[in-house]
Amino acid sequence: MFKKRIEKLREAMDSQQLDAVLLVGDPNRNYLSGFTGDESFSLITLDKAFFITDSRFTEQAKQQVKDYEVLEYGKSGSFVKFLSGLIGKLKVHRLGFEENIVSYSQYELYHSNLDCELVPMNGMVEKIRIVKDREEINSIKNAAKIADKAFDHMVKFIKPGMTEREVGLELEFYMKKLGAKDLSFPSIVASGERSSLPHGQATEKVIKKGEFLTLDFGCIYEEYCSDMTRTVVIGEPSQKMLEIYNIVLEAEELALKEYKPEMPASKVDAIARDYITSKGYGQYFGHSLGHGVGREIHEAPVIGYRNNSKLKSGMVVSDEPGIYIPDFGGVRIEDLVMVTEDGGETLSKSPKNLICIN
Numbered sequence: 001m002f003k004k005r006i007e008k009l010r011e012a013m014d015s016q017q018l019d020a021v022l023l024v025g026d027p028n029r030n031y032l033s034g035f036t037g038d039e040s041f042s043l044i045t046l047d048k049a050f051f052i053t054d055s056r057f058t059e060q061a062k063q064q065v066k067d068y069e070v071l072e073y074g075k076s077g078s079f080v081k082f083l084s085g086l087i088g089k090l091k092v093h094r095l096g097f098e099e100n101i102v103s104y105s106q107y108e109l110y111h112s113n114l115d116c117e118l119v120p121m122n123g124m125v126e127k128i129r130i131v132k133d134r135e136e137i138n139s140i141k142n143a144a145k146i147a148d149k150a151f152d153h154m155v156k157f158i159k160p161g162m163t164e165r166e167v168g169l170e171l172e173f174y175m176k177k178l179g180a181k182d183l184s185f186p187s188i189v190a191s192g193e194r195s196s197l198p199h200g201q202a203t204e205k206v207i208k209k210g211e212f213l214t215l216d217f218g219c220i221y222e223e224y225c226s227d228m229t230r231t232v233v234i235g236e237p238s239q240k241m242l243e244i245y246n247i248v249l250e251a252e253e254l255a256l257k258e259y260k261p262e263m264p265a266s267k268v269d270a271i272a273r274d275y276i277t278s279k280g281y282g283q284y285f286g287h288s289l290g291h292g293v294g295r296e297i298h299e300a301p302v303i304g305y306r307n308n309s310k311l312k313s314g315m316v317v318s319d320e321p322g323i324y325i326p327d328f329g330g331v332r333i334e335d336l337v338m339v340t341e342d343g344g345e346t347l348s349k350s351p352k353n354l355i356c357i358n
């Protein structure tokens with residue numbers, strides 16, 4: 001599987017006339033190697049692959065990283081000196097680097113020490129990562145399953161009078177107990193008026209009757225993220241709360257039917273957005289409909305009005321419309337969807353009918 005991924009990278013390198021690429025960020029480097037640690041480097045040429053690390057990770061790299069020559073740079077002093085020697089030996093002229101990950105100071109260091117041209121990779125690996133292979137999809141499905149089980153548990157656990165933080169802690173503890181390596185991101189637990197904050201993290205606020213409670217969360221399983229949002233009501237909803245909830249739910253489900261190969265991402269966004277706008281709430285839906293999910297919680301493709309590129313089988317994206325009304329509250333409903341050969345498969349299985357917690 002890593003061989004296949006590296007093959008795809010080499011095809012892309014060849015078309016950009018790159019002799020080698022240097023990968024320093026965890027997602028790309030680990031996607032192409034199977035490594036699960038950090039602070040390491042890989043240098044991939046058109047016919048060789050080197051995994052370069054220090055004594056903290058050498059043993060782990062030797063166990064996890066196959067098809068690479070594992071090298072330890074520690075004894076030569078600095079990584080950049082070591083890399084300079086390697087690049088000279090391999091006669092690299094054009095070296096691709098991750099321009100969104102390498103810091104300005106690192107770039108300066110490479111620029112002044114490496115005898116080669118530094119070429120921005122322009123999302124070369126990210127573009128390969130956009131379509132998931134079977135192993136990746138399995139991991140994402142497992143991460144989604146943990147999130148589903150956690151939501152089921154939380155519905156029974158949450159009671160009026162608890163703080164958002166108590167809810168967030170239980171959610172984290174429960175997902176980790178089920179085997180999650182970590183959270184995909186700090187969980188969003190936003191109740192009452194705070195539910196109008198699309199990214200409101202848990203606070204000491206007490207959750208009261210008559211309020212919305214939005215839970216947006218996910219976990220990492222085998223290096224892959226899940227992402228799901230459900231909004232519940234504590235006690236009974238008002239007429240307006242019910243109205244908003246049903247609009248968001250309808251928008252979410254209308255869009256769900258549109259995930260299929262060749263569908264422009266912008267068109268799926270428009271289906272949900274136009275529906276919400278037709279109901280008079282368009283101004284309260286400020287963000288894009290969704291985003292790719294994989295090793296990173298937010299990755300390509302964006303499902304938004306600016307992205308006219310077409311969906312492909314094997315993409316995994318979130319579908320998450322919302323309505324957020326300041327000083328009132330908000331609703332978001334989010335599922336993970338995988339684009340298949342002939343449609344979309346919803347990976348989040350939690351119920352979406354309005355749940356009232358007493």
Ligand SMILES: [Mn+2]
Pocket residue numbers: 227228318320334
């Ligand atoms: Mn999301």
